[in-house]
Amino acid sequence: AQSVTQLDSQVPVFEEAPVELRCNYSSSVSVYLFWYVQYPNQGLQLLLKYLSGSTLVKGINGFEAEFNKSQTSFHLRKPSVHISDTAEYFCAVRRASGGYQKVTFGTGTKLQVIP
Amino acid sequence: SQTIHQWPATLVQPVGSPLSLECTVEGTSNPNLYWYRQAAGRGLQLLFYSVGIGQISSEVPQNLSASRPQDRQFILSSKKLLLSDSGFYLCAWQGSRGFTEAFFGQGTRLTVV
Numbered sequence: 001a002q003s004v005t006q007l008d009s010q011v012p013v014f015e016e017a018p019v020e021l022r023c024n025y026s027s028s029v030s031v032y033l034f035w036y037v038q039y040p041n042q043g044l045q046l047l048l049k050y051l052s053g054s055t056l057v058k059g060i061n062g063f064e065a066e067f068n069k070s071q072t073s074f075h076l077r078k079p080s081v082h083i084s085d086t087a088e089y090f091c092a093v094r095r096a097s098g099g100y101q102k103v104t105f106g107t108g109t110k111l112q113v114i115p
Numbered sequence: 116s117q118t119i120h121q122w123p124a125t126l127v128q129p130v131g132s133p134l135s136l137e138c139t140v141e142g143t144s145n146p147n148l149y150w151y152r153q154a155a156g157r158g159l160q161l162l163f164y165s166v167g168i169g170q171i172s173s174e175v176p177q178n179l180s181a182s183r184p185q186d187r188q189f190i191l192s193s194k195k196l197l198l199s200d201s202g203f204y205l206c207a208w209q210g211s212r213g214f215t216e217a218f219f220g221q222g223t224r225l226t227v228v
Contacts, residue, residue, distance in 0.1 A: 006158075032216075034215075034216055036219075041203075041222065041224060042221055042222065043121075043205055043219035043220050043221045043222050044205070044207075044219040045219070046216050046218070049215060049216055051215060090159065094215070102161065102164065103149075103209070103216075103217050105151075105158050105159040106158055107157060107158035108158050108159075
């Protein structure tokens with residue numbers, strides 16, 4: 001089974017500063033990795049995903065993430081955050097194979113951008 | 116393009132009353148469907164998933180049930196709500212072939228009073 005750990009429940013950062021949201025996963029097989037964003041009282045929106053190939057993945061809203069197999073990490077980064085980035089971010093993992101594969105989510109990291 | 120509809124957006128129900136939340140998907144066929152519950156600090160808890168009509172798998176024992184009467188319809192129900200059923204419920208779909216990520220509805224905020 002796969003699992004995901006988001007060590008930081010809350011991350012405050014000043015506007016225009018860089019940010020990194022950490023995600024570590026555990027799996028005995030190859031996986032796909034995802035980052036989702038959730039704004040208050042809304043559903044989750046996909047930011048980016050890693051399936052295979054280049055370990056640096058670029059997503060929407062200027063976010064990117066790097067897959068590190070040796071460290072089993074998939075940290076999310078943005079070089080300069082905006083007030084509008086204030087939201088909760090979820091890392092997720094699923095087994096990299098066909099058919100039905102459950103997606104397992106982390107507990108989320110609340111990003112608070114301070115003006 | 117594919118879309119997912121979930122309603123109602125908010126719901127306040129008394130303890131002991133029944134519940135029915137509905138989710139429909141458009142623009143795709145034979146999707147995998149999911150119900151999640153979100154509680155503060157606990158992330159998303161998978162409640163049920165379905166890979167086809169009438170096929171429901173439960174992840175955790177609880178006071179809730181799910182049904183899939185049609186290919187693109189997924190219903191979350193309860194006969195008698197408990198206070199602990201309060202939360203934010205999310206429906207999601209995932210393509211059964213060649214798709215990787217899940218796509219979420221806008222959620223239902225359920226408050227049991």
